[in-house]
Amino acid sequence: MKEQAIEKGKKEQIIKIAQELFARFGFAKTTIEDIARSLRMAKASIYYYFRNKEAIYEEVIKKEGRITKDEIIKAVSEQETPQQKLKAYILTRFRAFKKMANYYTAFKEEYLKNYSFVIEARNRYREFELNLIKNILNYGIKRGEFEMEDVDLTAEAILTAMNGFEYQFTFDTPEEELERNLDTLLNVLFRGIEKRKG
Secondary structure, X not given: OHHHHHHHHHHXXXXXXXXXXXXXXXXXXXXXXXXXXXXXXXHHHHHHHOOOHHHHHHHHHHHHHHHHHHHHHHHHHOOOOHHHHHHHHHHHHHHHHHHOHHHXXXXXXXXXXXXXXXXXXXXXXXXXXXXXXXXXXXXXXXXXXXXXXXXXXXXXXXXXXXXXXXXXXXXXXXXXXXXXHHHHHXXXXXXXXXXXXX
């Protein structure tokens, strides 16, 4: 039991350091040697825990994916109205992608599409986002605040819009400007889906 805990701790240590190195230098430029050197470990010790660099990167992606999803779910659940929930989702998404550099890169870099675990991560995350948006839209309809003919299509449209603005918002925009731009975007969106009074 104690040995298992030590092994788990070592693996987590490798993942943590690899996460930092991948974020700083990118997946392609980071080597097993770099990871071993940063940990003051022999290269062979890294291979004891992970068969190759891709296996380490896969664990980093999973870890950042879990954190990103948890942060989004928490932010959305803390809001009351569907409008607030949608804003919390989008804002937290951008903030999380800014922090989780490896996760974001896995979604954007073409050369990473060759890895099946990256494709799986992308598909899982897309499904997570679509379901979340649909839940918020249905919640808004239930409360009599939103109306739309097709929830699935509206969710797809929102996600497509977010992906379009993502890079610019995530990396180039100061926080206050991000909120302002987001408010403008959401006002346009809400005009399209909010139930007309009277």
